[in-house]
Each structure stands twice: as C-alpha cells, then as structure tokens.
Amino acid sequence: MADKTRIAILGASGYTGAELVRLLARHPHVEIVALTADRKAGEQMSDVFPHLVMLDLPTLTSIDQVDWSGVDVVFCALPHATTQVVLAGLPAHIKIVDLSADFRLRDPSAYEKWYGHPHQAIELQKEAVYGLPEFYRADIAKARLVANTGCYVAASIIPLVPLLKAGVVEPDPIVIDAASGVTGAGRGAKEANLFAEVSEGFHAYGVGGHRHSAEIDQELTVAAGREVMPSFTPHLLPQNRGILATCYVRGDAEAVHRALKEAYAGEAFVHVLPFGRTPATRHVRGSNHCLIGVVADRQPGRAIVISAIDNLVRGASGQAVQNMNIMMGWPETTGLEQLPLFP
Ligand SMILES: NC(=O)C1=CN([C@@H]2O[C@H](COP(=O)(O)OP(=O)(O)OC[C@H]3O[C@@H](n4cnc5c(N)ncnc54)[C@H](OP(=O)(O)O)[C@@H]3O)[C@@H](O)[C@H]2O)C=CC1
Numbered sequence: 001m002a003d004k005t006r007i008a009i010l011g012a013s014g015y016t017g018a019e020l021v022r023l024l025a026r027h028p029h030v031e032i033v034a035l036t037a038d039r040k041a042g043e044q045m046s047d048v049f050p051h052l053v054m055l056d057l058p059t060l061t062s063i064d065q066v067d068w069s070g071v072d073v074v075f076c077a078l079p080h081a082t083t084q085v086v087l088a089g090l091p092a093h094i095k096i097v098d099l100s101a102d103f104r105l106r107d108p109s110a111y112e113k114w115y116g117h118p119h120q121a122i123e124l125q126k127e128a129v130y131g132l133p134e135f136y137r138a139d140i141a142k143a144r145l146v147a148n149t150g151c152y153v154a155a156s157i158i159p160l161v162p163l164l165k166a167g168v169v170e171p172d173p174i175v176i177d178a179a180s181g182v183t184g185a186g187r188g189a190k191e192a193n194l195f196a197e198v199s200e201g202f203h204a205y206g207v208g209g210h211r212h213s214a215e216i217d218q219e220l221t222v223a224a225g226r227e228v229m230p231s232f233t234p235h236l237l238p239q240n241r242g243i244l245a246t247c248y249v250r251g252d253a254e255a256v257h258r259a260l261k262e263a264y265a266g267e268a269f270v271h272v273l274p275f276g277r278t279p280a281t282r283h284v285r286g287s288n289h290c291l292i293g294v295v296a297d298r299q300p301g302r303a304i305v306i307s308a309i310d311n312l313v314r315g316a317s318g319q320a321v322q323n324m325n326i327m328m329g330w331p332e333t334t335g336l337e338q339l340p341l342f343p
C-alpha cells in the first residue's frame with residue numbers, strides 16, 4: 001500500500017460525494033485519487049462545487065475510467081440499484097464504504113419487496129456489514145464492504161436501539177416522527193424539491209410506507225430480540241441540512257435517560273443532553289455529532305426521545321469516514337473533529 005490510503009469517491013458530483021471530499025481533504029491518512037460523475041464527468045470539481053475551489057482535486061471521470069490498481073478504498077455515493085451493479089464489478093483488494101441503501105437489508109427478499117426489483121449482487125450482500133459504528137464496531141473492523149446506515153435510520157435507531165436492548169421501553173407501540181432537510185433527496189433536479197414546493201411549508205411524505213421503515217424494523221428487531229415495527233413518518237423541512245427524529249415510547253422517562261447516558265458514555269459522536277433538554281438540527285450542522293434529548297410525557301410511563309443529526313455528515317459522509325477509520329484501524333474521530341457550525 002502507498003504511504004497514504006488512496007481513495008476513490010464514486011458519485012463525487014452529488015451532495016454526499018462533495019461532503020466526502022470536504023471531510024477527506026483534511027484527513028491525515030488519505031489522498032483522493034479518483035472522483036467520478038455521470039452527467040458531470042469531464043468537469044472540474046471546483047466548477048461543480050465552487051466551495052471546494054481551494055483544493056487540488058482530480059478531474060471528475062466516468063467510473064469506467066478509474067484505474068482500480070491505484071485505489072485502496074472506495075466510497076460509493078451512487079443512487080441505489082446502480083450501486084450494486086458497480087460494486088459487484090470491483091476488484092477484491094478494494095475496501096468499500098457504500099452510502100446507498102443497496103447492502104443495508106440483510107434479507108434479499110426484503111430488498112426486493114421495498115425496492116421493487118431483485119437484488120443484483122446477492123453474493124456481495126452476504127459479506128456486507130451494517131454500518132452503524134457504535135453498534136457494530138467489531139464487525140466493521142473486519143469488513144471489506146460496509147453498508148452505511150441510512151440518514152433517517154441513523155437518527156431513529158441511535159436513540160432507540162439502546163432502549164430496546166436495555167428493556168426500558170416496550171417494543172410496541174413506538175412512533176417515530178422524523179423531518180429532513182432537502183439535501184436528503186440528493187442534488188438531482190426533482191419537481192418536488194423546487195424552492196416553491198418546499199419553502200414556507202412543511203409536509204409528510206412516504207406516509208405508512210417509506211423504504212427506511214424496513215431498515216428501522218431490521219435494526220430494532222435485532223435489538224429487542226423480537227419483531228418490532230414502529231410507525232415511522234418522514235417530513236420535508238424547508239432547510240438544507242438536518243434531521244430531527246421525535247420518538248414516542250412507553251417506558252419510565254428517567255430510566256430511558258439513564259439507559260441512554262450509560263449506552264453512550266465515552267462515545268465521541270453521541271451526546272445525551274441533561275434530562276428534560278431537547279436538541280435542534282442547528283446544533284449539529286456540519287458535524288458528525290448526534291444529540292439526544294429525553295423528556296417525560298405528561299402521562300407517567302411515556303417518554304419522548306428526540307435526536308438531531310446532520311443528514312449529510314452523521315447521516316451519510318461523516319459516518320462513512322467513521323466507518324473507514326474503523327476498517328483501517330485508525331482512531332474513529334480522525335478527520336471528523338469539526339464542531340457544529342452555529343448559527
Ligand atoms: N443525501 C443524503 O442526505 C443521503 C444520501 N444517501 C445515499 O447516498 C447516495 C448518494 O446520495 P446523494 O449524494 O444525495 O445523491 P446525488 O443525487 O446528489 O448524487 C448522485 C451521484 O451519483 C452520480 N450518478 C447518478 N447516476 C449515475 C449512474 N447511472 N452512473 C454513475 N454515476 C451516477 C451523479 O452524477 P452526476 O451528478 O454527474 O449525474 C452524482 O455524482 C444515494 O444512494 C443516497 O440514497 C444516504 C444517506 C443520506
């Protein structure tokens with residue numbers, strides 16, 4: 001291997017790709033050797049993303065122009081479905097952190113049900129490790145392919161998994177109301193994401209059947225040791241970044257708070273606020289941190305647990321760098337030291 005670990009970012013002209021570049025450009029152990037795009041192949045990164053003009057970066061190319069012999073780690077920030085076909089064709093020496101949903105569901109029939117077509121890389125799926133660092137560190141350290149947790153899913157399961165594991169909340173009912181900034185939908189032009197469709201308003205979408213439900217069910221079921229199927233409703237926020245997940249659970253609120261404090265004691269990126277305090281997306285913007293608040297509901301035996309993350313960092317690219325650090329045996333916080341940007 002070269003002195004520095006050589007990185008290729010597939011889908012570098014997208015939002016999570018650009019965020020990977022922003023983070024990795026200051027990572028001491030890596031150098032970016034390849035950046036790919038589809039429509040924007042052939043363009044300079046500084047033309048596509050002027051906020052990165054101060055960096056000396058490779059030109060965007062198509063994926064088939066990458067020289068894989070000079071690459072050690074791939075970050076894949078491509079749309080789902082395309083991802084599985086591309087990753088199945090990579091040489092075996094390359095470690096992969098995938099940001100898409102393609103390798104997150106362990107059961108291929110669940111993938112087919114939620115994504116509407118059979119999985120194209122089932123053999124590769126079998127070796128994928130689910131990429132929520134605080135829960136699966138030991139497995140991630142040995143993995144060749146890590147399937148980064150989805151953004152809504154990270155915001156939901158970081159607070160809920162320790163509670164189900166500790167048995168301090170009932171597995172049913174659990175209600176998750178989550179709201180995401182518009183960058184969660186990617187940079188590609190879509191009518192639903194036009195300024196006039198998003199600004200000065202707030203709406204739920206994917207009600208009763210968003211595809212992240214499958215991933216949330218999968219991880220909460222593992223944690224509880226029995227089937228868990230919460231109500232999950234995503235909403236679109238008229239802002240760029242951030243996810244706030246408000247989770248309603250049955251359990252003693254102080255016991256919930258204690259269990260979360262205990263679970264995340266010593267974690268660099270998950271912070272449980274003093275009892276009764278609540279987080280906001282503006283308190284995590286641009287950082288890999290997750291803030292969690294616990295409040296007692298008016299009726300005894302019910303608690304409200306709220307988490308805040310930046311969808312592009314903790315929900316995608318920052319978490320991906322955290323996963324790479326674990327895979328490479330580097331301190332988990334390397335390259336992720338930036339504090340939230342406030343206000
Ligand atoms: N945005 C978010 O908050 C999160 C996103 N994710 C996941 O991460 C992945 C990337 O998301 P995001 O950055 O938002 O997406 P974007 O739409 O912003 O970017 C997609 C990238 O993939 C490239 N691309 C699109 N189609 C193809 C193709 N057929 N062949 C090769 N390259 C292609 C695009 O190139 P070009 O622009 O040149 O056409 C672009 O670089 C997705 O799977 C997404 O679901 C996960 C968690 C959070």
Ligand SMILES: CC(=O)N[C@@H](CCC(=O)OP(=O)(O)O)C(=O)O
Pocket residue numbers: 080099100101150151152180181182183184185186212234236
């Ligand atoms: C605001 C918005 O549209 N968010 C996206 C989810 C974010 C995402 O990219 O999720 P995957 O990684 O699983 O693809 C959505 O609801 O589909």
